[in-house]
Amino acid sequence: MRKLSNPARGKAMLIKTLLNKVERFKSFVYGSICVTLIAGVEALVIDIEPRRNSRPICPECGKRQRMYDRQPQRLFEYIPVWSFKTYFRYAPRRVRCLEHGVKVEALPWAYGKERMTFSYQVYLSRWAKRLSWKETADIFETSWDTVFRAVKFVVDYGLAHRSLDDVTEIGVDEISVFKGHKYLTLVYQINAGSRRLLWCGPERRTKTLLQFFQDFGRERGAQLQFVCSDMWAPYLKVIAKKAPQALNILDRFHIMRKFNEAIDEIRRGEVKQFKANQQENVLNRGRWLLLKRPENLSAKQTARMSDLLRLNLASIKGYLLREDFQRFWDYQRADYADRFLEDWATRTLQTDLEPMKKVARMLRKHKPLIMNWFKAKGRLSSGVVEGMNLKAKLTMRKAYGFKTLKCLQIALYHELGKLPEPEYLHRFC
Numbered sequence: 001m002r003k004l005s006n007p008a009r010g011k012a013m014l015i016k017t018l019l020n021k022v023e024r025f026k027s028f029v030y031g032s033i034c035v036t037l038i039a040g041v042e043a044l045v046i047d048i049e050p051r052r053n054s055r056p057i058c059p060e061c062g063k064r065q066r067m068y069d070r071q072p073q074r075l076f077e078y079i080p081v082w083s084f085k086t087y088f089r090y091a092p093r094r095v096r097c098l099e100h101g102v103k104v105e106a107l108p109w110a111y112g113k114e115r116m117t118f119s120y121q122v123y124l125s126r127w128a129k130r131l132s133w134k135e136t137a138d139i140f141e142t143s144w145d146t147v148f149r150a151v152k153f154v155v156d157y158g159l160a161h162r163s164l165d166d167v168t169e170i171g172v173d174e175i176s177v178f179k180g181h182k183y184l185t186l187v188y189q190i191n192a193g194s195r196r197l198l199w200c201g202p203e204r205r206t207k208t209l210l211q212f213f214q215d216f217g218r219e220r221g222a223q224l225q226f227v228c229s230d231m232w233a234p235y236l237k238v239i240a241k242k243a244p245q246a247l248n249i250l251d252r253f254h255i256m257r258k259f260n261e262a263i264d265e266i267r268r269g270e271v272k273q274f275k276a277n278q279q280e281n282v283l284n285r286g287r288w289l290l291l292k293r294p295e296n297l298s299a300k301q302t303a304r305m306s307d308l309l310r311l312n313l314a315s316i317k318g319y320l321l322r323e324d325f326q327r328f329w330d331y332q333r334a335d336y337a338d339r340f341l342e343d344w345a346t347r348t349l350q351t352d353l354e355p356m357k358k359v360a361r362m363l364r365k366h367k368p369l370i371m372n373w374f375k376a377k378g379r380l381s382s383g384v385v386e387g388m389n390l391k392a393k394l395t396m397r398k399a400y401g402f403k404t405l406k407c408l409q410i411a412l413y414h415e416l417g418k419l420p421e422p423e424y425l426h427r428f429c
C-alpha cells in the first residue's frame with residue numbers, strides 16, 4: 001500500500017468532501033483513502049466505518065439489532081474517479097437478530113454478495129444504454145458479465161417500481177429472435193406521450209399472451225380501450241377473451257407486413273426459377289427494393305425500380321398490388337374503404353399469385369377487425385408499433401453477444417421500458 005503524499009492527501013480530502021455531497025450513508029463515515037494495487041491495477045480505495053455506537057441492520061426485517069461480530073474487509077466497486085478504479089472497503093458486521101438469528105448486516109451501498117455498489121451498477125447501466133454491452137465492458141475494463149449484472153439489477157428495480165396505471169392502449173407484436181423461427185412476443189403501451197415496452201415473453205402462443213394478461217392484472221386489462229395486433233390467431237383469441245371491451249385493431253403496420261412477406265415469398269420463388277433456367281437473376285439484391293415504399297427509394301434505386309417495372313415479373317405484380325392497396329388507409333369513410341378492400345381482393349384473387357391471394361383471403365376473413373382502424377381513426381397513430389418494432393430490432397443488433405433469451409429480454413426492457421431508476425446518484429452522467 002502506498003502512503004499518500006501531501007498533495008495526494010489534499011486530493012483525498014477533496015474526494016471525501018465530494019463523496020459526502022453525492023452520497024452520504026446514514027450511520028457510516030468515510031475513513032482513509034489510499035492508492036493500492038487491486039488485481040494488479042492501481043486503484044483508489046476508500047475506507048468506510050460505521051459511526052460509533054451505531055447498530056447494524058438485520059437484512060431480513062430492517063431493524064437495528066446488536067452486533068454479533070465483524071467479518072473480514074470486503075471491496076465494493078464504486079464509480080471510477082479520474083479513471084482510477086475505485087472501491088469502498090468495509091468490514092461488514094454480523095447482526096444478531098432476535099427473530100432471524102445471526103446475519104450479515106444490510107448495507108446502504110450494495111446488496112447481498114454483490115461486489116458492485118448500487119451507484120456503480122446504475123452508472124454502468126446508463127452507459128450500456130448508449131453503447132453496446134461489450135463496448136461498455138471494454139471502456140470500464142470489466143467483463144461483459146459484470147455489465148449484464150448491472151443492467152439486470154437496474155431493470156429488476158425498474159420493473160418492481162414502475163406504474164402501469166395509465167395504460168389504456170397497447171400494441172402486441174412479435175419479433176423473430178436468434179435463428180430458426182424462435183419468437184418473442186412484445187407488448188407495448190402506445191398511449192400518446194407514454195410509449196414503452198410493457199412486457200416481453202418467449203414464443204407467440206396462446207399461453208404467451210395469457211401470461212402477459214396475468215402479469216398485467218385483470219383490473220388493468222378491463223381498462224384497455226385499444227389493442228393493436230397482428231392477425232395471428234392465438235393473439236386474437238386471447239385479446240377477445242381477456243379484453244373484450246377493447247377495440248382490437250389490425251393496424252396498418254401489421255397488415256402491410258403480411259404483404260411484404262407475400263412479396264418476399266414470390267421473389268424467392270422467382271429467383272429459384274431463374275437459377276433453374278440459367279437465366280440472369282434480374283432480382284439480384286432486389287429484396288429491399290421491393291419491400292420499401294417508392295417514396296423511400298434513393299435516386300439510384302428508383303432508376304433500377306423503373307427498369308424492373310418494365311419486366312413482366314410476378315414479384316413486380318405483387319409489388320404493384322401492395323402499392324395499390326396503400327390507398328385503403330387514406331379513406332375517411334369506412335364504407336368506401338370496405339368497398340375498396342372488396343374490389344382489391346376480387347382483383348387479386350383473379351391473379352396467379354398464390355401468396356397474394358392468401359393475403360386477400362386473410363383480409364376478407366379479418367375484415368371486421370381491420371375496419372376497426374376506421375373507428376379509432378384520429379385517435380391512434382399508425383406508426384407507433386412500427387417505431388417500437390424498429391427500436392427492438394436495433395436493440396437486438398446492438399446487443400450482439402446475447403446468448404440467451406433472458407439477456408435479450410433484459411436488454412429490451414432496459415432500452416424500451418422507460419423504467420424508473422434507483423434514486424442513487426442523480427448527479428452523475
Ligand SMILES: [Zn+2]
Nearest residue numbers: 058061097100
Ligand atoms: Zn431480523
